[in-house]
Amino acid sequence: MTMFKGKFVGLMVAALCLVLLVGAGYAMGLKRINPFHSTAAAAPDSVALALSLSQRCGKMNGQSKIDCYSKPLDSLASAGEVRAAMGTLNRLEVIDVDAKRDGHVYAHGIGIAAGKRGGDVAKTFSMCDESNQSGCYHGVIQAYFDAAKKIGPTEVNTLCQPFRGENADHWLLFQCVHGMGHGLTMIYNHDLVKALTGCDFLNDDWDRQSCYGGAFMENIVNVTNPHHPAHGMAEHVEHSEMDMAGMAGMHHETASSFKAIDPADPQYPCSIMAQRYLASCYQMQTSVMLYLNHGNLGDAAMKCDKAPGMMKYVCYTSLGRDISSYSLQDHSTAIKMCSLGTEKYQPWCYIGLVKNLVDLNARPDDGFSLCKELRGNNNKLKCYEAVGEQIATLKNDQQSRSALCEHAEAGYLDVCLFGARVTSLIPPALEKLNAANYGPG
Numbered sequence: 001m002t003m004f005k006g007k008f009v010g011l012m013v014a015a016l017c018l019v020l021l022v023g024a025g026y027a028m029g030l031k032r033i034n035p036f037h038s039t040a041a042a043a044p045d046s047v048a049l050a051l052s053l054s055q056r057c058g059k060m061n062g063q064s065k066i067d068c069y070s071k072p073l074d075s076l077a078s079a080g081e082v083r084a085a086m087g088t089l090n091r092l093e094v095i096d097v098d099a100k101r102d103g104h105v106y107a108h109g110i111g112i113a114a115g116k117r118g119g120d121v122a123k124t125f126s127m128c129d130e131s132n133q134s135g136c137y138h139g140v141i142q143a144y145f146d147a148a149k150k151i152g153p154t155e156v157n158t159l160c161q162p163f164r165g166e167n168a169d170h171w172l173l174f175q176c177v178h179g180m181g182h183g184l185t186m187i188y189n190h191d192l193v194k195a196l197t198g199c200d201f202l203n204d205d206w207d208r209q210s211c212y213g214g215a216f217m218e219n220i221v222n223v224t225n226p227h228h229p230a231h232g233m234a235e236h237v238e239h240s241e242m243d244m245a246g247m248a249g250m251h252h253e254t255a256s257s258f259k260a261i262d263p264a265d266p267q268y269p270c271s272i273m274a275q276r277y278l279a280s281c282y283q284m285q286t287s288v289m290l291y292l293n294h295g296n297l298g299d300a301a302m303k304c305d306k307a308p309g310m311m312k313y314v315c316y317t318s319l320g321r322d323i324s325s326y327s328l329q330d331h332s333t334a335i336k337m338c339s340l341g342t343e344k345y346q347p348w349c350y351i352g353l354v355k356n357l358v359d360l361n362a363r364p365d366d367g368f369s370l371c372k373e374l375r376g377n378n379n380k381l382k383c384y385e386a387v388g389e390q391i392a393t394l395k396n397d398q399q400s401r402s403a404l405c406e407h408a409e410a411g412y413l414d415v416c417l418f419g420a421r422v423t424s425l426i427p428p429a430l431e432k433l434n435a436a437n438y439g440p441g
Contacts, residue, residue: 046087053088054095069099070109077113082127082136085110090131101325105225107132111139116147122162125172130362134175138214141179145187153201156180160207171393177207181214185222191258192219192269196277212280219269220287223260261288266303270311282307282314286322297326301341301349313437316345320352329357329366331373344437347382350374354383358390368407381430384412388419398422 049072057068069092076085089107093100114124114136121144128136144159145151160176163169180202185195192215199211262268266289270281285307289300297319304315320338327334338349350370358367367387374380391404405416414427426434 046084047091049084049088050091050095053092058096065098066102066105070106073106074109074113077110078117080114080117082110082114082124083129085113086129086131086136093132097328100328103132104135107135108139108142111136111141112143112146113139115140115143118147121159121176125176130171131360133359137172137175138179138182141176142183142186145180145183148187151184151187151198156198156201157203173207174210174393177202177210178214178217181211181216182218183214184211185215185218190219190222190260192216192260193258209280212277213283216269216281216284219260220284220291224287224291261292263292266292267307270307278308278311279314282311283318283321285315286318290322295326297323297337298340301345304345305342310438312345313348316341316348317352320349320354321356322352323349324353324356324360329360331370334370335373346376347378347433350379350383351386354386355390358387362394364391364394364404365407371412372409377429378433380409380412381415381427381433384408384415385419385430388416388421391416391420395420 053069053072057065060068073085073089076082076088086107089099089103089110093103099106111128114127115121117124121140124140125137128134128140141159148155159180160173163173163176181195181199184198185192188194188198195215195218196212199208199215202208202211260269265271267285268288270278270285273281286300286304289303290297293299300319300322301316304312304319307315319341323334323337327337334353338346338353341349354367354370357370358364360366364387367383367390371380371383371387374383387408388401388405391401395401395404401420401422402417405413405420405422408416414423415430417423418426418430
């Protein structure tokens, strides 16, 4: 499957929505709100503004259309009307498929505009929502780093402190540390190696992995989407009084010598990364492959087959995430796309696909719907396990997790419960599948 690069870029940017949660046992402490049913999204001013923007900008193309949509949305956020901006964006996406495809980018811009107002990060976070793959949260963190005068181990570890603790919203913690990866990459002029070294200052391994994911995402977004709101944000930093004390080997440069992609090597930058970065890198690598081959999904699957060792499985998970966007979340189309890959690895394609479907608006029902449409026991096993893992990020308590898993097909309830960490006993069929692919233990 091929397409013109111009059309491909918009699709792929939307696909950069999900860096899969490492250690899916983290749970969410606050109730998630569907933006299409929230007060902000349904407010008359948001609806009216979305209609007005659609009429004014809908027939435009390319950068002109992006600017026409983004500037009013960013202006709302700059004035403190973050909820109204997000509500307008959510309504606009119903009207215009282009707005939906680039929704994550627009949400980043809203978050950046909101974050530039300064103040407490947690308070600004409270004005964002999870729609458009949580781009608003990520933008807030990017704005924080853009304004920072000092970045060191202390600052890196305290930035997301409000979201730690037993009763804290750990889903928001992920958005914060993932956004940190975006911000560090930006502040080092997209020198990916330096950004990853900044992530290494985080004390917790789960935090580090989540930060790595944001860095790898920012690396490819900067290549594929030069109109991204964060592009060029750090240009002023060379003139600031930034203190990099404690950031050994890290300093700001006016231009990065790091090569973001290598047309001669579709496994790059993963092919040059240390072992500790590989999983996070391969969770994004198909976005690089698809950029280089102009959207040829079958070719990307074959390149995943050439990834080293266990990274083949991670690469197929990345492919599933991208397929969610390529298919515009149409299940039958997405299933056909995943079937382009080698049969052995197809279950992992469905992992990436279904996790993305759930992540889009934090609704497990969307994931269950896909799992029920799949054929093949292995595909269903991995699909329901993945939905369970997403449920574990949406609910802290066992009772709520169990209740959500009741929506699974009867033969796969135990798999969902295992994925949701309700039970620690792995179902025999899933254990057999894992042993056949990962080896015993």
